[in-house]
Amino acid sequence: MKRPMRREAVLTAAILLLILAAAVVLDAALPRYHIVIKVIKKGAVYALVAVSMNLLNGFTGLFSLGQAGFMLLGAYSYAILCIPVAKRMGVYQYFQGGIMRFSLPELCSGVFGEAAGTVVGMLLALLAGGLLAGFVAYLIGLPVLRLRSDYLAIATLGFAEIVRTFIQWNALGPLTNGSNLLKSYPDLPGAASYLLLIGVFIGVIVLITSSTYGRAFKAIRDDEVAAEAMGINLAHHKRLAFVISSFFAGVGGGMLAMYMGTVQALSFKSTMTYEILLIVVIGGIGSITGSVATSFFYIAGLEWLLRGLDSGKFLGIKAPGVFKNGFRMAVVSTIIMVVVLFFRRGIMGDRELTDLLRRKNRRRKEESEHG
Numbered sequence: 001m002k003r004p005m006r007r008e009a010v011l012t013a014a015i016l017l018l019i020l021a022a023a024v025v026l027d028a029a030l031p032r033y034h035i036v037i038k039v040i041k042k043g044a045v046y047a048l049v050a051v052s053m054n055l056l057n058g059f060t061g062l063f064s065l066g067q068a069g070f071m072l073l074g075a076y077s078y079a080i081l082c083i084p085v086a087k088r089m090g091v092y093q094y095f096q097g098g099i100m101r102f103s104l105p106e107l108c109s110g111v112f113g114e115a116a117g118t119v120v121g122m123l124l125a126l127l128a129g130g131l132l133a134g135f136v137a138y139l140i141g142l143p144v145l146r147l148r149s150d151y152l153a154i155a156t157l158g159f160a161e162i163v164r165t166f167i168q169w170n171a172l173g174p175l176t177n178g179s180n181l182l183k184s185y186p187d188l189p190g191a192a193s194y195l196l197l198i199g200v201f202i203g204v205i206v207l208i209t210s211s212t213y214g215r216a217f218k219a220i221r222d223d224e225v226a227a228e229a230m231g232i233n234l235a236h237h238k239r240l241a242f243v244i245s246s247f248f249a250g251v252g253g254g255m256l257a258m259y260m261g262t263v264q265a266l267s268f269k270s271t272m273t274y275e276i277l278l279i280v281v282i283g284g285i286g287s288i289t290g291s292v293a294t295s296f297f298y299i300a301g302l303e304w305l306l307r308g309l310d311s312g313k314f315l316g317i318k319a320p321g322v323f324k325n326g327f328r329m330a331v332v333s334t335i336i337m338v339v340v341l342f343f344r345r346g347i348m349g350d351r352e353l354t355d356l357l358r359r360k361n362r363r364r365k366e367e368s369e370h371g
Contacts, residue, residue: 061221069160071253074129078254133250284346
């Protein structure tokens with residue numbers, strides 16, 4: 001039994017390394033702002049946020065719609081902590097340069113050197129955004145997690161809208177810049193760095209779902225009464241899942257800020273949460289592999305492959321009367337309906353890549369025995 005599992009782990013690691021190597025080659029061959037690089041970056045960010053939502057909705061059974069709010073906290077935390085001091089007067093031009101008088105990458109550059117210090121400062125800013133999101137999740141989780149099903153979804157959706165409005169409040173302008181843009185902060189170089197960092201964070205989530213805490217989350221999802229009878233503290237584990245999910249959503253929000261280059265609260269509407277939820281449902285509720293794969297397919301289709309449907313020409317066919325603004329979303333919606341009709345539990349269901357490899361090994365073994 002151990003040998004097939006070891007073989008699956010090696011094969012999975014080989015696939016991941018091959019993907020990372022391909023990203024390194026693309027970084028070297030394509031310009032920084034090439035559409036393929038942008039798709040990989042945004043797909044990676046959405047993969048992390050989708051997996052974080054799946055941890056809560058798929059593995060614990062809590063239906064939350066507050067992801068955009070936690071992403072917003074992470075994005076603003078990253079931007080505020082990383083804007084260079086020399087550029088703050090230009091960014092906070094309506095608030096006399098703001099109240100922040102330091103930049104984490106600049107502080108770390110004085111300790112680790114410019115290149116390494118900048119990266120360390122950026123990572124610390126991402127973690128700070130995640131911690132802020134997790135802390136806020138803990139506070140609102142105290143009353144909100146007493147609710148169930150649709151009521152929990154409505155409460156968390158309301159929280160996201162409150163956060164978006166609160167950040168744009170002019171009284172917080174010296175910190176958040178009010179309704180104005182935050183910009184001029186650093187970005188990680190290349191798509192490979194995004195994939196590597198996202199891979200580490202998703203790897204941590206996989207370890208959590210495979211631990212005793214992960215098994216407790218699944219027990220709560222399957223039957224709360226039975227889980228409590230087994231000695232699982234429902235309130236504690238629900239709160240823990242909510243905080244962990246929000247932490248990684250905050251980190252994902254920080255990385256989305258990196259990708260976009262500018263941050264404004266108006267971008268983090270409830271539509272963003274619905275996009276993430278759509279990815280989770282199509283990929284398979286309870287499948288991390290499904291969420292990751294669907295994130296890349298969704299972003300690639302929406303941002304790249306189907307873009308011609310809105311611009312008059314698609315697959316070499318010129319039809320401006322048909323291929324016009326809005327037609328792309330109609331096609332995407334149709335594809336989603338077809339997927340939902342034929343894959344009721346999502347493309348992957350609750351299976352992972354290792355489950356597919358295990359099934360393939362089992363089928364091969366049976367064929368060899370009968371052959």
